[in-house]
Amino acid sequence: QVHLVESGGGLVQPGGSLKLSCAASGSIFSSNPVVWYRQAPGKQRVLVAVINSRGSTNYADSVKGRFSISRDNAKNTVYLQMNSLKPEDTAVYYCNVGLPKLLLDWGQGTQVTVSS
16 A cells, blocks of 8 residues: 655745645556645545646635645655645645545645744
8 A cells, every 4th residue: 555644834924835745655646636635623624736647737716826736756746835825724734646536545644834
């Protein structure tokens, strides 16, 4: 089973930026869509961004224009560049593979906190 490890989260002020990374233990990204989800305290996990095997991307309305998903197949890594962060972006961010059916177990996620 391929495992995913998310990293790059932290505490940032409103308007700041963070770049999250999602590293896979095997070569699974190149042939599958990769997704970023987030889960805020007390809320359900929601889809934030997706990149398919051809590199096409799609975003939730709440992050469109501020977040950018990209992939480096050679490094088995997918990134989420987050700009103009808002307090409502505070959540644990998770990556996974597959859409609509997710293929892997969830990783530990990475905490993003946007606060002054």
